[in-house]
Amino acid sequence: MSDPIAQLIFLIIKAILLPVIIVMMVAFIIFFERKFAGFFQGRVGPTYLGPWGSFQSFGDIFKLLSKEDLIPDKADKPVFRMAPYLIFIPAFLVMAVLPFGPVGGEANLFGYRFDYVIANFDAALVLFLAVGAISVYGVVLAGWSSNSNFSLIGGLRAGAQMVSYELAMGFSVVGVMLMANSMSFVDIVNGQAGNFWNWYFIPQVVGGVIFFIATLAELNRTPFDLAEAEQELVAGYLTEYSGMRWGLFLFAEYVNMVVISAIMSTLYFGGWRAPLEVLDFIPGPIWLFIKIAAFIFLYMWIRWTIFRYRYNQLMSIGWKVLLPLSILNLAVTAVVIAIVG
Amino acid sequence: MKDLLQNVRQVVMPLLADAHGPDEAREEAPRPTLEELKARKARSRQPLEVGSEVITVSMGPQHPSMHGVYRAELDLDGEIIVDVRPEVGNLHRGVEKLCEERTYHQIIPITDRLDYIAGFAMNHGYCEAVEKLMDLEVPARGRYIRTIASELCRLSNHILWLGVHIMDLGTQTFFCICFRDREYVLDLLEMLTGARLTHSFARLGGVAKDLPDGFEHRCRKAIEFLPKRVAEYERIIKHNRIYYKRAKNVGIFTSEDCFAWRVTGPALRAAGVPRDLRKDDPYAAYDEVDFEVAVEYNADVYDRFLVRMKEIRESCKIIEQCLDNMPAGPFVARDITRTLPLKSDVMRDSASMIQDFYQVFKGPAVPKGEVYRATEAPKGEMGVYIRSEGAGRPARIRFTTPSFYHGQALPPLVRGEMVSDMVAIFASIDVVLGDCDR
Numbered sequence: 001m002s003d004p005i006a007q008l009i010f011l012i013i014k015a016i017l018l019p020v021i022i023v024m025m026v027a028f029i030i031f032f033e034r035k036f037a038g039f040f041q042g043r044v045g046p047t048y049l050g051p052w053g054s055f056q057s058f059g060d061i062f063k064l065l066s067k068e069d070l071i072p073d074k075a076d077k078p079v080f081r082m083a084p085y086l087i088f089i090p091a092f093l094v095m096a097v098l099p100f101g102p103v104g105g106e107a108n109l110f111g112y113r114f115d116y117v118i119a120n121f122d123a124a125l126v127l128f129l130a131v132g133a134i135s136v137y138g139v140v141l142a143g144w145s146s147n148s149n150f151s152l153i154g155g156l157r158a159g160a161q162m163v164s165y166e167l168a169m170g171f172s173v174v175g176v177m178l179m180a181n182s183m184s185f186v187d188i189v190n191g192q193a194g195n196f197w198n199w200y201f202i203p204q205v206v207g208g209v210i211f212f213i214a215t216l217a218e219l220n221r222t223p224f225d226l227a228e229a230e231q232e233l234v235a236g237y238l239t240e241y242s243g244m245r246w247g248l249f250l251f252a253e254y255v256n257m258v259v260i261s262a263i264m265s266t267l268y269f270g271g272w273r274a275p276l277e278v279l280d281f282i283p284g285p286i287w288l289f290i291k292i293a294a295f296i297f298l299y300m301w302i303r304w305t306i307f308r309y310r311y312n313q314l315m316s317i318g319w320k321v322l323l324p325l326s327i328l329n330l331a332v333t334a335v336v337i338a339i340v341g
Numbered sequence: 342m343k344d345l346l347q348n349v350r351q352v353v354m355p356l357l358a359d360a361h362g363p364d365e366a367r368e369e370a371p372r373p374t375l376e377e378l379k380a381r382k383a384r385s386r387q388p389l390e391v392g393s394e395v396i397t398v399s400m401g402p403q404h405p406s407m408h409g410v411y412r413a414e415l416d417l418d419g420e421i422i423v424d425v426r427p428e429v430g431n432l433h434r435g436v437e438k439l440c441e442e443r444t445y446h447q448i449i450p451i452t453d454r455l456d457y458i459a460g461f462a463m464n465h466g467y468c469e470a471v472e473k474l475m476d477l478e479v480p481a482r483g484r485y486i487r488t489i490a491s492e493l494c495r496l497s498n499h500i501l502w503l504g505v506h507i508m509d510l511g512t513q514t515f516f517c518i519c520f521r522d523r524e525y526v527l528d529l530l531e532m533l534t535g536a537r538l539t540h541s542f543a544r545l546g547g548v549a550k551d552l553p554d555g556f557e558h559r560c561r562k563a564i565e566f567l568p569k570r571v572a573e574y575e576r577i578i579k580h581n582r583i584y585y586k587r588a589k590n591v592g593i594f595t596s597e598d599c600f601a602w603r604v605t606g607p608a609l610r611a612a613g614v615p616r617d618l619r620k621d622d623p624y625a626a627y628d629e630v631d632f633e634v635a636v637e638y639n640a641d642v643y644d645r646f647l648v649r650m651k652e653i654r655e656s657c658k659i660i661e662q663c664l665d666n667m668p669a670g671p672f673v674a675r676d677i678t679r680t681l682p683l684k685s686d687v688m689r690d691s692a693s694m695i696q697d698f699y700q701v702f703k704g705p706a707v708p709k710g711e712v713y714r715a716t717e718a719p720k721g722e723m724g725v726y727i728r729s730e731g732a733g734r735p736a737r738i739r740f741t742t743p744s745f746y747h748g749q750a751l752p753p754l755v756r757g758e759m760v761s762d763m764v765a766i767f768a769s770i771d772v773v774l775g776d777c778d779r
Contacts, residue, residue, distance in 0.1 A: 041517035149398045153417070153760075222511060223583060231406040231509045231764050307583040308511025310761045311420050 006112040014118050019092055026254040027057040033254075033300050040304040060247075067243035072147060075240065079145035084241075084248035086138030090131045091255040097124035098262055101272050101284035103186045116272070116284060117186060125183040128263060129170055132218065135256070136162045139220075139227060142249070143237035154236025157311060158220060158227030164318035165217035165224075171326035172207035172214070175333040176200050176267045185263075189271035196275040201268040206329040208268040210322050215260045217318070219253065222303040226311055261295035262288065372613065372638040375595055382593040386757030393418045402431045406509045406764040409774030411748060413763075420759045425752040429745070432778035440738040444704030445471050445545060446681060448738070453539040455723075455742055456776035458501055459494035461534065462718040463776075464543035467740075469624050470714035470725035471545055475707045477679055481626075481668040483547030488626040489560070489663050490533060490542060492656040496567065497526040498719035498771075499649045499656075503574060506646070506768040510587055515577065522570050525563045532556055545705060546680040547673025557664055564657040571653050578646070588643035592754055592766035595640050602750035606721025606743055607648045608770045612640035618717040630662040642769040678706040704733020720744055720771045744776035 031046065031054055038045025046053035071080055101116025121127060136159055143155015177183055179200055180191040192199050201208045217224040228236035238249055265271060269291055272284030279287075309317070373381070401412035410431035416423040436455065440448045452467040453460040465487055472479060479487075504519030527537045532553055534542035542549050578584050594604065596612040609616055617634040619627040635651030637644035674680050681700050682693035709731040715724035721743025728737040747770040754770065755763045 037513075041514050042521055043517060149396055149417075152396075153398070153420075225511070226761075231511060232760050234404060304512075304514045306512060307507075307581065307587060308761075309583060310587060310759060312759065313586060 003112060006110075007115075010112070010114055011118065015096075018095055018118065022092070022095065022255060022258055023251075025258055026251060027061070028054065029254050029257065029296055030057045030060070030250075031055075032296075033303075036297070036300050037304050040301075064244045064247035069245065070242045072240050074147045076145035076147065079141050080240075081245075083138050083142035083145060084245050084252070086141065087135045087252040088138075088248050088255070090134040090138075091252045091259060093131045094128050094259050094263065097121040097127055097185055098259075098266060099186045099189055099271060100262075100288050120186050121184065123183050124185045125173060125177055125188075129166070129173070133162075133166060135252070136166075138252075139237050142241070146237070146240035148240050150233045150235075150239045151237050154227045154233045154239070157233075158237060161217055161220075161224060161226060161314060161318070164315060165214040165322070168210055168318060168322035168326045169214035169218065171323070171330050172204075172210040173267065174330050175204050175207040178330075178333050178337055179203065185266050185271070189266055189273060192270040192273060195277055196270065199268060199270045204268060204329070204333070206325060207333075208264075210326045210329070211267070212264065213317075213322060215264065216299070216302065217314070219256055219260060219299070221257075221299055223306050223309050224314055225303075225308060226314060257296055257299060258292060261292040261299070264295050265291035375597065378593060378595045378612075378640055379597075381590060382595065385590045385593060387421045387759070395423055401428075406767070408505065408768070408772055409777075411767075411772065411774055411777070413751060413767075415760070415763070417760065420761070422755050422758055422760065422763060425755055425763075427748060427751050429748055429774075430778050432774045434779065436779040437738055437740065440735060442734070444701070444733045445707060445735065446700060446704065448735075449543060450539070450541040452740075453541050454775055455740060455779060456498075456718060456720060456744065456773050457538050458773055459498040459719045460536075460538055461490045461530070461540045461542055462494045462498075462716070463723065464541060465491050465625070466714070466716035466718060466723045467725050468543040468545055469716055470712055470727055471705075471707070473714045474710060474712040474727055474729060475545075475679055475705065477546050477674055477676065479547050479625075480671045480674055482551075482670050482672045483674070484626045485663045485667050486533075486548045486552060486672055487543060488630070489660050490530070490540070490548070491625065492660050492663075493526055493530050493533070495656045495719040496653055497523050497530065499653050500526065502649060502768070502771050503578075503646070506765070507578065507584075509764040509768045510584065519574075522567070525566070529556070529560055529563055532559065544673055544681060546676060547671070549673075551672045552667075557667075560660065560664060564660050567657055568654050571650055575650060579650075585643065587762075587765060588646065588769075589641060590639075591642045591762050592758065592769060593639075593641050594750070594754055594770075598750075598753060602753060603746040604721070604750050604770065605746070606717070606719070606771070607635075607645055607652065608721070608747070610635055611637045611644040611648045613638040618715055618722060622715070624714075624716055626663060627659075629666070630659050632659050632662075642765055645769045680705065707731065707733070707735075715741075718743060720773065720776065721747065740779060742776045742779065744772045744774070745779075747772050748777045 034056065035045040035053070037043075046056035049055040049059045071077055096118040097120075099117040099120075103115045103117050103120055104113075139158040139162070140155045143151040143153075143158065146152070176188060180188040182188060182191070188200075216222075220227050226236075228238055233239070238246055241249060265288060272288040274280050274282060274287050395416045395418055398415045398417055399412065400415055401407040402410035407413070412428040412431065414426040414428065416425075434454070436451055439451055443451070448467065449464055452463040455463045500519050500523045504516040504523075507515040507519075530540065531537050533556060534540040534549070536542075594608065594612060596609070596614045598604070599609045599612050599614065605616070613636060615634045615636045618624075619632075620634055632655045633651075635648045635655060637647050673683075675682075677692075677696050682696045686693035687697045688694075707729045709729055711726070711728040713724060713726045715722045717723075722741075723743060724741035726737075726739040726741070727735050730736040750770065751767060754766050758766065
């Protein structure tokens with residue numbers, strides 16, 4: 001078997017396996033979110049289905065699948081049907097360019113070279129920002145097409161919020177791009193080779209924190225979960241959705257969480273690389289998994305701990321704090337790189 | 342730059358907690374005058390833009406933060422509330438009409454269902470009114486037990502209120518913490534009265550039962566433990582930057598507004614008016630115990646929270662004093678024509694049995710006349726007006742419950758505020774729809 005054919009077979013295997021793994025992860029993340037919520041709140045969380053209640057998500061999925069598919073009579077039906085997919089599909093796309101292990105190098109699997117990335121794309125960072133922006137359409141269109149005032153307000157809030165925080169996010173990411181001198185995730189991870197003090201989080205700490213805060217807004221999670229603020233807007237843009245369509249939104253939210261955690265660890269925390277070189281014998285995917293899990297836990301911790309901001313406070317944080325700070329961070333990074341070389 | 346740093350602090354600090362400075366600085370801050378408060382209120386409300394398009398949103402009766410079946414039709418200009426049209430009555434059960442068909446004894450269980458969060462406080466208010474009308478003396482032990490039960494209801498109400506209010510601001514964890522602590526209070530009430538919510542524990546002339554064995558010990562443990570809990574709540578909430586930003590200078594309702602809209606209870610005390618019927622017009626054992634009226638001066642959501650936290654502490658003090666000075670003697674007045682006999686006597690002694698029949702079928706002997714008696718329920722002043730024509734049933738009975746007046750005050754409270762603030766403000770004035778719609 002020649003090398004190109006082997007690469008094609010590997011590609012197909014990776015392209016099938018990766019989404020399956022993510023979907024399985026999401027099922028358990030939803031379970032863990034509920035379990036952690038239980039711990040934080042002095043409850044036990046789900047306990048009935050499976051050991052320690054761990055099959056709860058599968059029960060939920062079957063319940064959602066068996067429910068009636070309700071579409072409001074006055075809704076814009078094609079758009080209403082399309083909106084969940086506009087969020088669901090982009091969520092997966094970014095995973096294609098994300099390295100989860102070493103890329104390039106010598107033959108390492110059955111005498112063939114196995115790259116731990118689906119596509120080593122040069123402009124991966126741009127792809128991430130571009131694809132991430134598509135999901136805004138999903139939210140806004142879901143709110144718009146539902147033909148309900150709560151949904152409309154929720155959709156508009158989400159749209160404004162995501163657009164404002166995307167700016168700060170974009171600017172903070174440019175700092176990493178300048179340091180790695182590349183927009184490819186593979187190069188960015190390779191730029192952080194060695195021990196953990198080579199990670200970009202240390203020089204880019206301001207950018208990293210801004211990126212993290214912006215992702216909270218991007219993911220619509222507390223303290224920025226205004227788009228589906230239950231106490232104000234019932235369920236925001238999700239109000240009119242039910243059954244599996246609603247399930248898709250929920251699912252996409254968690255897939256996004258996995259993806260954003262993966263990108264957070266890739267950009268600032270060395271991606272699949274071990275924190276110390278002596279730990280390199282543990283394979284890259286496991287390190288990436290550990291980092292993703294840590295960030296997801298951080299997201300859950302924040303969600304079950306702090307309050308929601310008001311809409312105008314959210315906007316003033318985005319435009320008056322995060323955006324100037326991220327530009328400042330970018331300028332300082334550029335000047336330092338120009339001087340140091 | 343300073344502004345930027347301030348804003349950075351506001352983003353980062355909630356994660357680190359305790360951002361709002363020492364308590365002493367806040368305590369020493371000069372009390373705002375009425376004019377200052379009015380100016381602050383005007384500043385906090387957003388002016389309406391001319392020619393903007395208004396959309397109407399129907400919040401409720403089935404809405405997660407409407408605390409029951411309150412319905413508010415909001416006119417929104419973007420996020421800003423232009424106008425509110427409240428609608429009450431979805432839970433109307435005709436309580437006042439029901440009462441006209443029943444003897445004075447049979448009305449007691451109905452009063453539980455007014456403010457079902459603090460059932461005994463409602464029983465108590467009603468009984469005080471009837472006793473005033475027929476000039477019936479309650480024995481000292483009965484008065485003390487009533488005081489304890491009323492204050493336990495206040496504890497339960499305020500702890501639940503805190504959980505719900507914080508949940509309306511977007512965090513669910515705290516709600517569970519509050520529910521856990523409320524359980525201790527409900528256990529005590531269950532031990533004392535036999536029920537968790539609808540106690541029906543007061544009787545004309547006293548209470549239904551004496552203190553059960555072991556109650557004093559458990560009660561002392563609970564009131565020793567609750568102030569520590571309150572300190573923990575304050576550590577989590579009071580010093581939380583996001584809560585401070587969400588609650589400070591939001592929903593300002595000056596004492597003038599409170600008088601105009603008959604807003605009473607903690608909301609009035611947060612506006613700097615030390616009006617508390619437990620002090621001003623004492624009933625039960627309140628004139629025999631030593632406690633302070635909780636007052637704050639900024640009239641906003643934050644101060645209403647502070648007032649309620651202080652009240653929890655004061656309630657614990659009141660309960661402790663009542664337990665310390667608990668007098669011996671009967672817990673209910675014995676009066677053949679006006680009170681029910683003890684149930685244990687009814688089966689044994691024929692006089693009691695006759696008295697029981699008489700009371701159940703004809704009701705107590707209440708003189709002709711009318712009476713109004715207001716008591717301090719946890720949510721505000723709960724007044725009862727009774728007109729008697731000399732029968733065992735009231736000719737007309739009227740409850741002026743706090744939630745109804747608080748519910749009607751919603752439009753002036755939220756006009757010009759944002760939707761997110763509306764739920765916080767609505768929670769901060771504490772409305773329960775059973776109490777409002779009756």
